Amino acid sequence: MYQRAGKVAYKADLQNTIDLDNHLGNPHRFYKTIHIAGTNGKGSTSHMIASVLQEAGYKVGLYTSPHLKDFRERIRINGTMCSEKFVIQFVEDHKDFFENHRLSFFEMTVGMAFQYFKEKQVDIAVIETGLGGRLDSTNIITPVIAAITNIDKDHTAILGNTYSQIAFEKAGIIKENVPVVIGEQRSFLKSRFRESAQNKNSLIHFIDQRSESLPTDLKGDYQKANSRLAVKVITLLNESKQVEITDKMIKDGLLQVAKTTGLQGRYQILDNEPKTIADTAHNVAGIKKVIKQVQNEVYEKLHIVLGMVSDKDAMSVIRLLPQKAHYYISRPDIPRGMEVEVLADFLDQGYLNYSAYDSVDQALKNAQMLAGVQDLILITGSTFVVAEII
Structure with a gap:
């Protein structure tokens, strides 16, 4: 498939x-x-x-x-x-x-x-x-x-x-x-x-x-x-x-x-304390729109759960991501999923702060554990990342 x-x-x-x-x-x-x-x-x-x-x-x-x-x-x-x-x-x-x-x-x-x-x-x-x-x-x-x-x-x-x-x-x-x-x-x-x-x-x-x-x-x-x-x-x-x-x-x-x-995954609010949003944006144009929307949100700290697939232009996406955020990265559970070590290398090149996890679920749980009620959690980067969450 x-x-x-x-x-x-x-x-x-x-x-x-x-x-x-x-x-x-x-x-x-x-x-x-x-x-x-x-x-x-x-x-x-x-x-x-x-x-x-x-x-x-x-x-x-x-x-x-x-x-x-x-x-x-x-x-x-x-x-x-x-x-x-x-x-x-x-x-x-x-x-x-x-x-x-x-x-x-x-x-x-x-x-x-x-x-x-x-x-x-x-x-x-x-x-x-x-x-x-x-x-x-x-x-x-x-x-x-x-x-x-x-x-x-x-x-x-x-x-x-x-x-x-x-x-x-x-x-x-x-x-x-x-x-x-x-x-x-x-x-x-x-x-x-x-x-x-x-x-x-x-x-x-x-x-x-x-x-x-x-x-x-x-x-x-x-x-x-x-x-x-x-x-x-x-x-x-x-x-x-x-x-x-x-x-x-x-x-x-x-x-x-x-x-x-029954549409899901389009800037979908999953929780309010802290506010948690899932969006299936997975390319440069999509990520650009989502990050622009996030800038309209009111929050103290930004936590981004991120995963990608290997056939995307990852570096172009990484360049659009905000510096003032902590990233929780993992590999989507599909053959096309980008290995976490590869994604980590891209984030290093973008000088972004991150923690790596074995699964999307584990990444989200850690984001939830570390986020305060006034913070914002964004889950994005791939349809498959969102699919593992909702």
Whole structure:
């Protein structure tokens, strides 16, 4: 699985997914879809859109990745995970096909989600890309609308080392005559998206990130950009008569995203004495936003529980971390987890104070033991660090 193993499990080819989709009878064609890509924020945006659609009374499928605690988090309908029985039965029914075609974890999971949404007769499904866009397993759908949150450097070994290369991969979800909404603000990347949209005769909409945003229950000022994007997607769907949603439904849906969809790990407050926050930020852009948000908090001392995976640009992340904090570092319990000695070396280069531990749980317990009630504990650096805590 890419989630645990990394690049060695990635397949840059849609043919397996197409073959599986044909084998299943093209389940994704039985309902409307919305396709979401981007470096950061696509999960939050997807959940916001799903929450608003649910508030309007639609039966909404939601496919996201990665999961935190339970594989079934990836496949939800109106916030409820798919059943264990369905997962088991789907694998048993199609095991021979999986083995004969040597399908990857992602490919199987996408087929599973599309089939589940068909069987449960959803009205509409919000589909988040797993990695990139152009060659992502989800990219066999023709959605009613697509959205791309932003562009930053992540998964560079697969998507490319430049912003333009990464934008090209994300723009791969733009389909013929399908409108697309773009959250990215930099002019040279907007030009890249504009060119891709023109080639596909796609009407393109750019978000003004200086405009007012509707409030959401998801914490963090960085959610404002995601909220603007989600509202624009819903508004365009409304205008094109794909859905019928009132302004009140939009506002109410945004105010109960976590409750309605089950989203976790986005500046999630786990405790108040001391205040303890978990955030799945795992790349430069994500960490930058989280640290900026932490600067708005009131506390005496800052304690950061930190772990990373080995295929990230660790030094660029370390440079963003505050000097006035104590770090409790450990290795996430997955094959991709960065060894604690390696992470320690990066922190040494950044002149940061730290203690090393054998597990994320042990790191957090020590942070809790040493923190005062007026202090702040931040758990971040990797989805997998947060997954071991919540």
